[in-house]
Amino acid sequence: LFAGQVDFLKGVVAMSGLPDADRTEVCFAGRSNVGKSSLINALTGRKALARASNTPGRTQEINYFTLGENHFLVDLPGYGFANAPLPVVEKWQALLKRYLSGRQTLRRAFVLVDARHGIKPVDEEIMTLLDSAAVTFQCVLTKIDKVRPKDLEITLRQVREKLAPHPAAFPEIILTSSEKGDGLSTLRATIATIK
Ligand code: GDP
Numbered sequence: 356l357f358a359g360q361v362d363f364l365k366g367v368v369a370m371s372g373l374p375d376a377d378r379t380e381v382c383f384a385g386r387s388n389v390g391k392s393s394l395i396n397a398l399t400g401r402k403a404l405a406r407a408s409n410t411p412g413r414t415q416e417i418n419y420f421t422l423g424e425n426h427f428l429v430d431l432p433g434y435g436f437a438n439a440p441l442p443v444v445e446k447w448q449a450l451l452k453r454y455l456s457g458r459q460t461l462r463r464a465f466v467l468v469d470a471r472h473g474i475k476p477v478d479e480e481i482m483t484l485l486d487s488a489a490v491t492f493q494c495v496l497t498k499i500d501k502v503r504p505k506d507l508e509i510t511l512r513q514v515r516e517k518l519a520p521h522p523a524a525f526p527e528i529i530l531t532s533s534e535k536g537d538g539l540s541t542l543r544a545t546i547a548t549i550k
Pocket residue numbers: 385386387388389390391392393394407409433497498499500501531532533534535
């Protein structure tokens with residue numbers, strides 16, 4: 356699914372740069388270092404497709420990829436830098452808000468959460484933003500190869516509890532490891548069913 360059908364389209368720094376809204380769109384969001392680039396690369400079967408462009412101070416781009424014939428995959432800049440300068444954070448938040456509430460063809464956001472850490476306050480902020488923009492979001496746990504089954508259960512319980520109050524949360528949680536390949540086919544199939 357989607358193999359060999361993924362291409363980088365463009366990096367966007369303002370709403371005016373968004374491509375024509377002529378495809379179904381899903382986006383990927385997550386704290387920096389959550390494993391977002393690794394997951395997108397593993398998902399699309401391309402090495403180094405998602406550029407590690409989420410260093411503070413560097414351009415905070417929204418990266419667009421075409422996925423097959425009918426979808427855009429959108430890589431949002433990583434959030435939650437401990438020491439990012441305030442203007443960078445504010446600019447990013449403003450663009451994110453405009454993107455999430457203004458993009459008609461955006462059908463679902465995948466919010467990536469490190470299986471070792473669970474949902475952090477900064478993730479909850481994004482989830483609240485998604486609620487108000489009425490964008491359905493689905494939680495994707497990353498790096499599950501790094502946790503023991505018992506600890507994964509603990510994270511899952513925390514995640515379910517934290518998701519419960521969010522009206523835009525999709526109930527199913529996808530468990531992934533870019534390293535081992537777990538959950539990738541589920542994630543691909545999930546995207547493919549989103550029309
Ligand atoms: P990003 O900042 O969210 O794009 O995160 P990266 O994809 O750059 O990953 C951050 C770090 O986590 C890197 O050192 C990756 O090698 C590591 N990593 C990412 N995914 C996995 C995974 O599934 N398993 C393991 N063990 N490490 C991972």
